[in-house]
Amino acid sequence: MSRSSHASKFAAPKRLPDGRLPLIGCNIDEITEFLAPHNVPSYRAKQIYHWIYQRGVTTFEAMSNVPKDLRASLDQEFSLARPEVARHQKSNDGTQKWLLKMPDGQLVEIVYIPEETRGTLCISSQVGCTLTCKFCHTGTQKLVRNLGAAEMLHQIMFARDMLDEWPKDGQPDRTLTNVVLMGMGEPLYNYENIRDAMRIAMDPDGLAISKRRITLSTSGVVPQIIQCGEELGLKLAVSLHAPNDALRSEIMPINNKYPINDLLNACAGYPDISEHNRVTFEYVMLDGVNDSIENAKELTQILKRLPSKVNIIPFNPWPGAEYTCTPMPRIKEFAKILERAGIPAPIRKTRGEDILAACGQLKTDSERAPR
């Protein structure tokens, strides 16, 4: 299937079931265009944009400097409604997971991970995933559809609602400081929507989250890694998980399309990569599969060619998984080999495991309806 027919087959619905258009997800030009038939001065679009993304209002009624009759007619045509919460869970370690119901009933999970110096929100880019990495729970759920730009912004804006982080008077200290595109789905298989959403997320007049605080994790879609570098420059994390093509293709079928050499070339060319701003590679520890001393040495060899860092992720189990996690002493040994070769290799602390909110454990019951 070509990229464009794939995009339309799996597209998010444009309108709500009641016929209104969600205004969230629209940039300033689109809002200006929508307002044109209302014959209002152009500064109104800026005001409305500010109310939506800087103040987080969920009704037109709350836009106190917009004329009352305009507010009422906007309400007829457009919506600012947030997704519904289908389930909310809180882990013993403070991690929270919400299952959000989109207007067409599709379910998407988001996870908020509070830490001492920052708070990270993990958002999803697709319902399900096209890819079938063998160690990943999401990979067992067929792609239902892509999320629209609006739905990705909704996930962040909903979290700000829950954490009460919209500025009232002046800028509060935010606890939600970082966003990671590491939830359900392969973000670079839904690149155009990611791009539209992240432009608004990064806009200082929009959600105002710095691009250095947004990380996109990909299984390695080479052409869009290059495009994302040129157009967005977000922080890049690449799911590597194996040091050679034979092993990587076995656990990540996408490697047959974009083998390691092409992938590392794309990473080496990513903008602003330096010793201080390394490409992050993710490496899940699968007992007896990719965790030998030999594997670690091979990894140091292939990563020599670019400034890199390896996030070592203990495998998170899920019902029906065919792998187990490498025991911790061996994970530490593996990390030490990388560190000795000058590659930082932090071992990621697993969060939210008791509520199946950890990496690779997200999956919803949504299924693709026959069309």
Ligand code: SAH
């Ligand atoms: N599709 C993207 C982003 C979502 S997955 C990607 O593959 O990068 C986020 C991270 O969790 C990826 O590094 C993924 O490989 C990892 N992951 C998947 N299943 C896992 C599991 N069961 N345990 C630990 N990490 C897992």
Ligand code: SF4
């Ligand atoms: Fe999809 Fe990422 Fe899971 Fe692979 S690891 S199946 S790309 S979500």
